[in-house]
Amino acid sequence: MFISIPQPVLALMDRLESAGHQVWVVGGCVRDSLLGLTPHDWDMCTDARPEETQAVFRAYPLVLAGVKHGTVAVVTEAGPVEITTFRTEGGYDDARHPGWVRFERDIGADLSRRDFTVNAIAYNPRAGLCDPWGGQHDLQNRILRAVGEAEKRFTEDGLRILRGVRFAARFRLQPEKKTLDAMIHLAHTLSGQARERVFAELCGFLPVAEVQDMLTFAPVLVAAIPELGKLIHFDQHNPHHIYDVYTHSAHVLANTPPDLPLRWAALLHDVGKPDTFSMDEKGVGHFYGHARRSAELADGILRGLKAPNALRERVTTLIAHHSASRDCSRQENDKSLRRLLRKLGEETMHQLLLLDRADETGKGTPPDTAAGHRVEQMLQRILEEQPCLSVNRLAVNGRELMALGIPQGRELGRILNRLLDEVTDGELENEKEALLLRARVLMEE
Ligand code: ATP
Ligand code: MG
Numbered sequence: 001m002f003i004s005i006p007q008p009v010l011a012l013m014d015r016l017e018s019a020g021h022q023v024w025v026v027g028g029c030v031r032d033s034l035l036g037l038t039p040h041d042w043d044m045c046t047d048a049r050p051e052e053t054q055a056v057f058r059a060y061p062l063v064l065a066g067v068k069h070g071t072v073a074v075v076t077e078a079g080p081v082e083i084t085t086f087r088t089e090g091g092y093d094d095a096r097h098p099g100w101v102r103f104e105r106d107i108g109a110d111l112s113r114r115d116f117t118v119n120a121i122a123y124n125p126r127a128g129l130c131d132p133w134g135g136q137h138d139l140q141n142r143i144l145r146a147v148g149e150a151e152k153r154f155t156e157d158g159l160r161i162l163r164g165v166r167f168a169a170r171f172r173l174q175p176e177k178k179t180l181d182a183m184i185h186l187a188h189t190l191s192g193q194a195r196e197r198v199f200a201e202l203c204g205f206l207p208v209a210e211v212q213d214m215l216t217f218a219p220v221l222v223a224a225i226p227e228l229g230k231l232i233h234f235d236q237h238n239p240h241h242i243y244d245v246y247t248h249s250a251h252v253l254a255n256t257p258p259d260l261p262l263r264w265a266a267l268l269h270d271v272g273k274p275d276t277f278s279m280d281e282k283g284v285g286h287f288y289g290h291a292r293r294s295a296e297l298a299d300g301i302l303r304g305l306k307a308p309n310a311l312r313e314r315v316t317t318l319i320a321h322h323s324a325s326r327d328c329s330r331q332e333n334d335k336s337l338r339r340l341l342r343k344l345g346e347e348t349m350h351q352l353l354l355l356d357r358a359d360e361t362g363k364g365t366p367p368d369t370a371a372g373h374r375v376e377q378m379l380q381r382i383l384e385e386q387p388c389l390s391v392n393r394l395a396v397n398g399r400e401l402m403a404l405g406i407p408q409g410r411e412l413g414r415i416l417n418r419l420l421d422e423v424t425d426g427e428l429e430n431e432k433e434a435l436l437l438r439a440r441v442l443m444e445e
Helices: 007-018 028-034 050-056 107-112 135-140 150-156 159-171 177-185 187-192 195-208 211-216 218-224 226-231 245-255 260-268 290-304 309-320 324-330 335-344 346-361 369-384 398-402 410-424 432-444
Strands: 023-026 043-046 071-076 079-085 087-090 100-103 122-124 128-130 277-279 285-287
Touching (some): 007 023, 007 043, 050 071, 050 079, 087 107, 159 177, 159 187, 159 195, 159 211, 177 187, 177 218, 187 218, 211 245, 218 226, 245 260, 245 346, 260 290, 260 309, 324 335, 324 346, 335 346, 335 369, 335 410, 398 410, 410 432
Antiparallel strands (some): 071 079, 087 100
16 A cells, blocks of 8 residues: 655655654545545654654754644644654543543554544555554445444543544445444533534534435434434424425535535524424414524524634524525515615525525425526526615715715615615616705605
């Protein structure tokens, strides 16, 4: 087995070996290479102590932020390369942080502390692969397997459970039985993990998730986001929906492009359905106001996970307006679509159409694609006119309105917004004279 290692990384390996140390590339870069993928970074491990590594590379710029845990990052022309002393760790009392880290003399000990067999393979150009846990076999057979005793490994560090979900989806691995059982059995420990790390793992998972992952790992995802729990087996009592809300959401998710805000929106777009359920006399389920309720819940979930504000706002906007484009398609004119476009802006509007399309095809019954097509065409036509979507695109500005005697502040804002409404609705030309004339009338109101 030959792995092609970039020259600057090889140069570091040569230097360490010339100084009498063992050195291997390890983890993600070996796994990716074996899969025929291009690694995004190269991590190395060595028997050299951190101070010995520093001495070998004293001529290089070094980053020493991780030195306490044995990691020295050497900055090369190919970016920083992390070199970590062989180590083991233990004494996890909080399912998060090792109580102790011990430097080791041999690679076998180091590989045994790693999370999954596919991540526990090392490679050296002269020695070849070091793979005591059968990672290569598992990669070939697409198996996700914990290194050693699964229960113990997830008890040490609960975040490994979510890492496993992410790796399974990313590389299409099937979790081996004991590994899956332990992931599910210990999923509850995720509530004790740092929120931002849970969020980061979910962000790695969602863009690569397929329906099967959502189903296989449902208990883990519910442990990470408890609000999803109510969706499982929630019958919609609707002839157009063959799935419960959770399974429907899984399909919608898988039907959207792998864009992070869109995938979060798909995951949570119906999370408010259980709270808004009612049944009519014919036995058909309704969820009045569920988009708004889902957006509220999603806002709380994303705040709880310490998601960046921009992402949270994009996601909740998409959720709050989901299926609004379908309502627009039922109108005889494009007024409501114009207003929606003005409210959301072009980019969010396009994402909303993708979400609504995925929502329609995620019902499990033959989708009504005609409505979606109609809105897409309507939108296309509107955009071709290069519509005026904000007050600063109006052909008058605040100063010109103030010259008419309109006072600055609330009144000026009111009139600008009225003008924009009427221009958006196609009732008024976006042309200076017409706008000034109309502003005079609005002033009198
Ligand atoms: P990615 O491509 O996502 O970076 P990776 O495998 O390189 O994948 P990292 O998080 O960069 O993942 O970690 C590097 C290696 O360190 C892993 O391959 C694994 O061997 C080990 N590792 C990382 N986190 C843990 C953990 N929580 N528990 C045990 N081993 C871990
Ligand atoms: Mg990595």
